[in-house]
Amino acid sequence: METEKAILKTRGLTRSFSGFVAVNDVNFAVKEGSIHALIGPNGAGKSTLFNLLTRFLSPSSGQIFYDGSEITHASPANLARQGLVRSFQISSVFPHLSVLENVRIALQSRHGETMDFWLSDRRLKKYDDEVMALLADIGLETYAKRIAVELPYGRKRALELATTLAMNPRVILLDEPMAGMGQEDIQRTAALIQKVAKGRTVLMVEHNLSVVADISDMITVLRRGEIIAEGTYDIVSANPEVRQAYIGGSHD
Structure with a gap:
């Protein structure tokens, strides 16, 4: 090599x-x-x-x-x-949040707003277009509003991959x-x-x-x-x- x-x-x-x-x-x-x-x-x-x-x-x-x-x-x-991102570093799925919210939290992390759960819906919605684009890449766009704990196992692992990609890894x-x-x-x-x-x-x-x-x-x-x-x-x-x-x- x-x-x-x-x-x-x-x-x-x-x-x-x-x-x-x-x-x-x-x-x-x-x-x-x-x-x-x-x-x-x-x-x-x-x-x-x-x-x-x-x-x-x-x-x-x-x-x-x-x-x-x-x-x-x-x-x-x-x-x-x-x-350099290992999947579990940012892919711990929050079971009682939606698919969209899980990926949005990863995007917040990338932009330095990880713990800002108090942000208004208006400020959080600025991430939604990027979230939906990521979910479309992974084939999860139809699951966006589903609660993570309700996902089939394979789709939950796909969500983990989506949250990894939200960190824009190289x-x-x-x-x-x-x-x-x-x-x-x-x-x-x-x-x-x-x-x-x-x-x-x-x-x-x-x-x-x-x-x-x-x-x-x-x-x-x-x-x-x-x-x-x-x-x-x-x-x-x-x-x-x-x-x-x-x-x-x-x-x-």
Whole structure:
């Protein structure tokens, strides 16, 4: 992979917990404009790496770079403002607000009005055109007035993606976006990820290998905190170490 074109990369990234090394000397790069999948068996270190990249964990050693600048010690909130957004940072759905209100709150956050719930309807309505455009992109415009808790599971996950997009991210990090979905929702969500990836970069942890095969430009495989393979699906699926890691085992 040409790391000079990487928007997100690590150098010697390591994280240990009381002597247990969860991520070990990882040199990792995500090419700008790509859909990059992170896979691996149980205990591979994927969640730890995700938490390090988004600064919810601090590394024991090593460096993290975003858009050419070191972010090893940046705060998660600062990274979100710079366009590096992990879905749960701003996609916690308010269950008893409408779909429109949930996305509008994310837009308020982007414009520095996060806690201004007392604002008049007139001032809040200035966001509504942008909200409806986002909902149309995600296919949720007909759900705008529905209360979030009433949404089917797959549509609720789509709402989370809409609130993520409201932050105008340059890089979206998705942790198991297909978890708990039926086949119809999986197909719909995979198509949505491909759609929102246009003009953006997506890094995702995903267990559904058929989805990874269909939509990923690049795949990184972790095992015991180390990268054992990287490349297209055809390349990594033919790798003996990858096949050994998955044969007879569950997918983390």
